[in-house]
Amino acid sequence: MFAGMATVGLLAAFSAAAQKPSMKDEVRIGVLTDMASAYSDLVGAGSVIAARMAIEDFEAAEKPSFKIKLYSADHQNKADVASNIARRWFDQDGVDMITDVTGASVALAVSKLAPVYDKVILMTSSGQPSLTSEDCQKTVLHWTYNTFAVGRSTAEIVTREGGSTWFFITADYAGGRSMEEGATAGVRAAGGKVLGSAKHPPAATTDFASQLLTAQSSGAKVVGLANAGADAINTIKQAREFGIQRQQTLAAALLFITDVHSLGLPLAQGMYMTSAFYWDLNEASRTWSRRFFERHGKMPTMVQAGLYSATLHYLKAVKAASTVDAQTVVRQMRATPVRDMFTQSGYIRDDGLMVHDLYSFKVKAPADSKEPWDLLSLRATIPGDQAFAPLSESKCAHVVAR
Structure with a gap:
């Protein structure tokens, strides 16, 4: 009887071991x-x-x-x-x-x-x-x-620093709309107001004159860029040509350090942006x-x-x-x-x-930069549970099912 029980126990142990995933080489x-x-x-x-x-x-x-x-x-x-x-x-x-x-x-x-x-x-x-x-x-x-978090973080910090009215230039795709949605939430959370937005097809044009003129005529204190990559870079270049930065502040929902480096500080200086990491x-x-x-x-x-x-x-x-x-x-x-x-x-x-x-940054003026990649100055740290939408708002199926 005891021998039989021992055999059953060994078989169970071998079965459990066989079911446990093994480590690969x-x-x-x-x-x-x-x-x-x-x-x-x-x-x-x-x-x-x-x-x-x-x-x-x-x-x-x-x-x-x-x-x-x-x-x-x-x-x-x-x-x-x-x-x-x-x-x-x-x-x-x-x-x-x-x-x-x-x-x-x-x-x-x-x-x-x-x-x-x-x-x-x-x-x-x-x-x-x-x-x-x-x-x-x-x-x-x-x-x-994610695009909602960076949009919200940029907008909330800039609004709290006095940028109370906003106009968005938005790439018309899911990512651009998400950036504008997040930024709008940030503006309103800080007591600001959104005056409007102008859309453009993503990665389909290098001419943003129409959107920039509309933003300029809106009278908004801040022109928010809800686009990215080449679209954002071209918008910033043309904004400088139109002299927008003389009267309005540019704030980007999604800009990377490589974008700023490519633009150069003379063009990008004074802009606001949010990043999850900065080398310095x-x-x-x-x-x-x-x-x-x-x-x-x-x-x-x-x-x-x-x-x-x-x-x-x-x-x-x-x-x-x-x-x-x-x-x-x-x-x-x-x-x-x-x-x-x-x-x-x-x-x-x-x-x-x-x-x-997440971290809110302002692009440095050329005179304040000490080396080629010394591009940003830290304005604020946004705690993660404030930067990202709460778990309660997630529509993730295995979360909602609980």
């Missing part, structure tokens, strides 16, 4: 990015460098028992290309986690593959808010920023950013820094959980605070959003 990570088109300056080769730095720093500090292999590919800003690469990585190459995934349409397409393959996807460069709302997936986590924010950011600069020749954008943070946090979770099983690793990531050079107060919500502080 090699963890595989894919950086799916834009290498040569609209967003390549923000992500691209710099994102691959940031991922390599995260891997190297993890290996040096944690001495893992497993090897780490890094893949990278150019999705060309095309959702179908991105999806095909992701499928190949998951099906044929055994990739365990994909990160970066620039662009809203690309991010939404790739995110849908997470439950199909039961894999982790870390969105570090898309600003699409629905990734942690109506389009959420259980093993997709969203790092760095503190000693930790300076130390890491100078290492990055040595490899890339440019200071990191917030999305490149965010990718480093997300990749490092993922690898630590894999080691702690002793598995690459997506559900298990994501639970471990949620259970662990995010503490690194990107944030000292980060945490991951049930809808997949990594909540952290």
